[in-house]
Amino acid sequence: MSNETFPPISRVAVVGGAGHVGLPLALLIAQQGFDVTIVDINEETLALIRSGKMPFHERDADELLPQVLATGRLHLTSQNEALRDQDLVIVTIGTPVDEYLDPDVRTFDRVIHTTLSHMRDGQLLMIRSTVFPGVTDRLGRQVSDHSLKVDVAYCPERIAQGFALQELVKLPQIVSGTTPRAAHRAAEFFERLRAEIIELPPIEAELAKLFSNSYRYINFAIANQFYMLAERYGADFERVRDAVTRKYPRMQGFSGAGFAAGPCLLKDTMQLAAFNHNVLTLGQNAMMINEGLPRFLVDQLKTKHDLVPLTVGVLGMAFKANCDDPRSSLSYKLRKVLTMECRKVLCTDPYIQNPEFVSLEECLAQSDILIVGACHDEYRNIQTNKPIVDVFGFLPKAASRGSAT
Numbered sequence: 001m002s003n004e005t006f007p008p009i010s011r012v013a014v015v016g017g018a019g020h021v022g023l024p025l026a027l028l029i030a031q032q033g034f035d036v037t038i039v040d041i042n043e044e045t046l047a048l049i050r051s052g053k054m055p056f057h058e059r060d061a062d063e064l065l066p067q068v069l070a071t072g073r074l075h076l077t078s079q080n081e082a083l084r085d086q087d088l089v090i091v092t093i094g095t096p097v098d099e100y101l102d103p104d105v106r107t108f109d110r111v112i113h114t115t116l117s118h119m120r121d122g123q124l125l126m127i128r129s130t131v132f133p134g135v136t137d138r139l140g141r142q143v144s145d146h147s148l149k150v151d152v153a154y155c156p157e158r159i160a161q162g163f164a165l166q167e168l169v170k171l172p173q174i175v176s177g178t179t180p181r182a183a184h185r186a187a188e189f190f191e192r193l194r195a196e197i198i199e200l201p202p203i204e205a206e207l208a209k210l211f212s213n214s215y216r217y218i219n220f221a222i223a224n225q226f227y228m229l230a231e232r233y234g235a236d237f238e239r240v241r242d243a244v245t246r247k248y249p250r251m252q253g254f255s256g257a258g259f260a261a262g263p264c265l266l267k268d269t270m271q272l273a274a275f276n277h278n279v280l281t282l283g284q285n286a287m288m289i290n291e292g293l294p295r296f297l298v299d300q301l302k303t304k305h306d307l308v309p310l311t312v313g314v315l316g317m318a319f320k321a322n323c324d325d326p327r328s329s330l331s332y333k334l335r336k337v338l339t340m341e342c343r344k345v346l347c348t349d350p351y352i353q354n355p356e357f358v359s360l361e362e363c364l365a366q367s368d369i370l371i372v373g374a375c376h377d378e379y380r381n382i383q384t385n386k387p388i389v390d391v392f393g394f395l396p397k398a399a400s401r402g403s404a405t
């Protein structure tokens with residue numbers, strides 16, 4: 001099919017389309033006039049979306065979802081048979097690392113195998129999930145070994161969770177293909193979304209995505225290590241950070257301290273490390289620092305308080321501020337460490353329904369010490385005389401004056 005041309009893309013399937021990456025993308029492209037089919041194995045979430053309700057918090061999506069459903073351009077199914085009718089199949093499934101911190105290759109291969117077995121000649125397959133280096137070219141070889149004539153592109157998603165609808169129309173799109181035509185077709189698709197295109201070979205597109213997340217993860221680790229050092233000297237990390245960043249252009253990239261967690265940063269750093277003989281020592285050190293922060297905070301507390309008879313409250317269980325996603329949140333690790341050290345741990349989060357959690361009022365009233373786990377806006381003006389550990393430097397100084405560490 002090397003000289004064939006294809007009609008412009010009008011029908012798009014999003015495999016994994018009920019997830020945090022797939023759903024906002026599906027909504028946006030349906031809004032732009034494409035006919036979109038979400039293919040996802042999670043029937044419960046599909047039913048919720050069909051009823052017009054978002055399964056997770058995503059800015060502006062609560063309004064957009066019913067609007068898009070009303071156009072009749074958004075379809076939802078758990079059946080892969082729908083893939084045959086599409087011009088473009090975008091894959092947005094999760095790509096986790098396993099218990100050995102290695103990429104879970106088998107799951108990815110299984111889903112791709114099933115997806116390809118329902119595709120037909122002439123379609124474009126676009127991988128949007130984050131993959132480890134070499135996956136796209138390997139997939140291109142696998143496809144060309146079969147009789148199926150499908151173009152393979154890799155176009156990594158780069159949105160910040162919660163801001164997808166705003167960022168999808170703003171961010172340049174990194175586009176790659178295992179053939180020039182695959183890249184061209186993928187670029188044409190994103191041009192119709194009015195995106196600026198950055199074209200790279202697949203290996204560089206894969207590295208671009210992994211470098212971004214690993215860079216951020218390592219950057220957070222620098223701040224967290226400096227925070228730990230400042231604490232050892234009895235110094236105020238935030239005051240030092242303010243001093244070195246204020247009107248000082250060379251330090252603007254110096255991030256604040258805090259929990260560097262969530263479903264992407266650590267696992268993408270490990271994806272980069274794992275198949276490079278673990279030579280990404282910066283990334284692995286970053287993991288030790290970031291994952292060690294909850295234990296460090298508790299150890300610091302123990303130097304000033306006998307925790308055994310005390311109740312400690314954790315404010316915010318989501319992996320980041322103003323978000324309802326608990327995946328890989330370090331607040332849960334903090335809870336585990338505290339459970340071993342103090343009488344009782346209370347957790348609260350306005351965005352996460354969990355019968356084990358208590359209300360903010362109860363958490364404030366019952367706890368002897370509080371620790372900020374996620375910087376939700378709801379906590380910014382909390383009134384309490386209890387000591388608060390605020391590694392993020394998020395609360396106004398007056399609120400954290402009882403600084404417990």
Ligand SMILES: NC(=O)c1ccc[n+]([C@@H]2O[C@H](COP(=O)([O-])OP(=O)(O)OC[C@H]3O[C@@H](n4cnc5c(N)ncnc54)[C@H](O)[C@@H]3O)[C@@H](O)[C@H]2O)c1
Pocket residue numbers: 015016017018019020021022039040041042092093094095111128129130131157158159160161162263264
């Ligand atoms: N969450 C983010 O902010 C973000 C940002 C950029 C890139 N990414 C990357 O995007 C990918 C997806 O992440 P996510 O956070 O959206 O994950 P997610 O778990 O929220 O979504 C994955 C979806 O895939 C579905 N799924 C799983 N197996 C399937 C199958 N066999 N067929 C059809 N559907 C299937 C799941 O039911 C789920 O709805 C990952 O590679 C991630 O690293 C995520």
